[in-house]
Amino acid sequence: MGLLFHFSKLFRKKSLKYEDLGKTKLARVLTLLDLTLLGVGSTLGAGxxxxxxxxxxxxAGPAIVVSFFVAAVVSVLAGLCYAEFGARVPRTGSAYVYSYITIGEFVAFIIGWNLILEYAxxxxxVARAWSANFDSLVQFKISHTLNSTLPMNVPNLAEYPDFFALGLTLLLTALLIIGVKQSSTFNSVFTVINLLVLSYFIICGFFKADAKNWSIDKKDIPPGVDGGNGGFMPxxxxxxxSGAATCFYGFVGFDCIATTGEExxxxxxxxxxxxxxxxxxxxIFYFGVSAVLTMMSPYYSLDSEAPLPKVFELAGWPVAKYVIAVGAVLIGAIFPLPRVVYAMAEDRLIFGFLANVSDKLKTPINATIVTGILSGMTALLFDLTELVNMMSIGTLLAYAFVAKCVVILRYKVKAFDTEMIVNESNQGPEMNSDSHSEPFTFKELFRPFTNxxxxxxxxxxxxCSLLLSLCTIILNVLLIYKEKDLNKFGWVTCLLAIFCIIILxxxxxxxxQPQNPDELPxxxxxxxxxxEVSAAINIYLxxxxxxxxxxxxxxxxxxGFFLYFGYGFWHSMARKDNTTSKYLPISEEDDPEDTS
Structure with missing residues (x-):
């Protein structure tokens, strides 16, 4: 019984009082334009x-444009789910808070822990990308010097410590500490510069583009070069x-907007x-950049570290690389990291001192310093090729959980298992909170007894949603690991057909089933x-x-599990909180005043 008792505590939920929704220790100063530029600045970077x-x-070869399209579709579906939760719960913490309220603490910790990995x-x-671009401007003197004096011959670590990337990360951390409005303004300025730089690349690149590079014959690929079979999809x-799974990383960052619910x-x-x-x-910008890049140069000859300045140099426009090098400085990439850490620390799932907020600056100062050092050391030491894939797993997992949360919430009797407060003028029909008294029948699956x-x-x-996820996992495993058997009729195609029918x-x-009638912005x-399609694609990727x-x-x-079971499980605020939560979307009239 004791084991079952502790197991049930893994799914305790964060209580949310209506009167607390608008309260925050942070400064509520970000406008729609600030948030949009923050989303663009967090996303349109190293991708x-x-x-x-x-x-x-x-x-992927020239088919990278299709890879970016697939990744964009997945991101838009996930973005719609985040948008609904942003309307439901305007709180700092993004997917971490959403899952804490709807599914439970353990799942919320998993998502929050992965968000820390994602943003770090x-x-x-982004810091290493800008460092590589700057290094190309000085004829790679930085990398050559550090490679010869401080080489790191350790698997999975970088070839040399990137002190330039470390310094840039610490500078951005200092800007975040100063204040959210100041750092947002800085981000907006550099985001606009970034958009202008990429526009310059796309427009100028079209003058050097050659559509023949999208249809290179296999025999024209130089010997010893892994160029696949040539053509548009070599x-x-x-x-x-596979390229879409990696390109998906290029869209990671829009969810940082959801971390600004209290600002x-x-x-x-x-x-x-x-x-x-x-x-x-x-x-639009990813599609334009990848299209121009693969038409300016054969795909197999593109530089993997700094392709944009290099391709212009080969095209005879070396001056363009100086323009391109200034475009990748983006504070938006680090902006959400301390917010997620702050939200988890406030709930005491990680150490509480990280929830301290500066009375003067209105920023989570301890969380910002610690996460800035973490990101800086990551940029300094690690080879990011494998780490980027790790980040994609964490992000895809968070996106899948958020999508599932949307489905579950839409069909719940009460949105957060709480008392629902509604205006009398908007009060709809009373919902059935009790189970139907009659025995369950198969007919109820398709024709419920209640509206x-x-x-x-x-x-x-x-x-049904859990079973659908299980079937989706099995279906995706068959599609990936039995791909060669799909061209012929056999047990694989039969299983695929069966699982597709079950999923449908x-x-x-x-x-x-009847949906909850509550209306949201x-x-x-x-x-x-x-x-469900969003969750399925995320699992596949x-x-x-x-x-x-x-x-x-x-x-x-x-x-993460060591930290949670050693500290978070025992110190969680949800463990001590026995209050009844209440929920209602805040109306414009109820918006708290600017606390800055």
Whole structure:
């Protein structure tokens, strides 16, 4: 019984009082424009300056434009889910807070721990990308000097310590400590510069573009060069999809907008709008950059470290590399990291001193310093190729959980298992909180006895959604590891057909159940279709990543479990909190005043 008691505590939920939704120790100063530029600044970074060359030359070839499109679709579906939660819960912490309220503490910790990994690696990769671009401006003197004087011949570490990337990360950390509005202004300025630089590359690059580079014959590939089979998709559909899994990293960062729930003005409306707008802007630029890059040069000859300045140098425009080098400084990459740490520390799932907020600056100062040092050391020491894949696993996992949370919440009797407060003028029909008294029948799966959610319909949705996820995992495993058997009829194709039918049936059952009638400023359309498709694609992309990445991911999660069961489980605020939560989306009239 004791073991079962402790197991049940893993799923205790964060209480959320209506009167506390608008309260915050942080300064509520960010506008819709600030949030949009923050999303673009957090996302449109190393994906354009580094990944475009690496994926095109090694994984997808010219089909990188399709890889970016697939990654964009996955990100938009995930973005819609984040947008709905941003409207529901305007609190700092992003997917961590969303899952804590809906699923439970243990899942929330897993997501929060992975968000820390995501943002730390994202910050380090942007710093190293700018360092590589700057190094190319000085004829690689920095890398040559450090390689000869301080070489690091250790597996999975960088060839040399990148002190320039460390310094840049610490500088951005100092700006975050000064204040959210100041750092947001700095981010906005450099985001605009970044957009202008990439626009310059796209426009000028088209004058040097040659469409023949999208249809290179295999016999024209130089001997000893791994160029696949040539053509638009030289590494096949599998290579294009593997490229999509890596390109997905280029869209990581939009979820940082969801971490600003306590610093945004009118967060219920500004967060959803800024997420969708920023993703659209980012895709347009990624598509343009990758298209121009692969038409300016054969895909197999692209530089994997600094492709943009290098391709212009080969095209006879060396001056362009000086313009491109200034575009990758982005404070948005590090902005959400201390916010997630602050949210977890405030709940005491990690050490409480990280939740301290400066009375003068209104910023989580301890969390900012610690995470800045963590990101800086990552940029200094590690080879980011494998770490980027690790980050993708954590991000995809968070996206899948958020999508599932959207489905579960839509069909719950009460959004957060709490008393629902509604305005009398907007009060809808009373929902059935008790299970139906009659015995369960198969007919209820497709024709429920009630038009409002009940405990029974809620349980049907949860069970069907879990079964759908299990079937999706099996289906994806077959698609990935039995790809060669798909061209012929056999047991693999039969299993695929069976699981597709089961998944379709489970989706129809969920669709038939009554949804919660509560209205929000933004709601994901076509639930459960969009969230379930988003979760399925996220699972597929996770399984496409290398096995070595899963091993490193397991090590990171092992460290997290040690911290949670050694500290967080026993010190959690949810363990001490016995209050009844209340929830209602904040109206514009109820917005707290600016505390800056």
């Amino acid at each position: 354009a300056y580094v990944l475009s060359g690496k994926v095109a030359s090694q994984t 690696i994202g910050t380090a990769s 590494f096949g559909i599998s290579g294009m999809l 945004a003005k009118n967060p219920e409306k500004s967060i959803p709008i800024s997420i969708i707008v920023s993703l659209f802007i980012v895709f 409002m959610p009940s405990k029974r319909t809620e349980q049907i949705v949860i069970v 049936g489970l989706g129809i059952i969920i669709w038939c 933004f709601m994901v359309p076509l639930v459960p279709l969009f969230p 996770m399984l496409k990543l290398p096995n070595s990445t899963w091993v490193r991911f397991a090590v990171w999660m092992g460290l």
